[in-house]
Amino acid sequence: MISFLKKIIKKFYYAITGCIDGMLYDKSIQLQGGISILVILFGIYFQLHIHEWMIIIGMIGFVVALEYVNSALEGIVDMISPDYHPMAKKIKDYAAAAVFIASITAFIMAVLIFINRM
Numbered sequence: 001m002i003s004f005l006k007k008i009i010k011k012f013y014y015a016i017t018g019c020i021d022g023m024l025y026d027k028s029i030q031l032q033g034g035i036s037i038l039v040i041l042f043g044i045y046f047q048l049h050i051h052e053w054m055i056i057i058g059m060i061g062f063v064v065a066l067e068y069v070n071s072a073l074e075g076i077v078d079m080i081s082p083d084y085h086p087m088a089k090k091i092k093d094y095a096a097a098a099v100f101i102a103s104i105t106a107f108i109m110a111v112l113i114f115i116n117r118m
Contacts, residue, residue, distance in 0.1 A: 022068055028099075032067045036060045039110060046117040055113065059106035066102050070095040 022029040043056055073095040081088040 018068070022071060026067075026071050029064070029067050029071060032064050032103075036064060042110075042114060046114060048113065048117075052113050055109060059102075059109055063099065063102045063106050066099050070099045 023033055039056060039060065043053060048056065074092055077088045077091050
């Protein structure tokens, strides 16, 4: 039982370390974090209802988590293929496209929520 708890604690430690590292050193994650803070401040100002908060927080979590995955994929691709390769470019472009699509979707959902408050 103790070894099981130690493993869980280590996993949380690694996850928190990754979160902190991304926030400190990755410009794209910092940008998403800044946008997230602005959206949360707008939500507080406009006194969103609980179901609106659920949507906003869910979309923020989805976009930021996807940005971490994108950054991890970019790092792996750069490590495996330091020289230019068309497939490496395609992998990085697809990962960036996933973040872009999620961000646009989150933006549209936020506009639909906030437009009723203005």
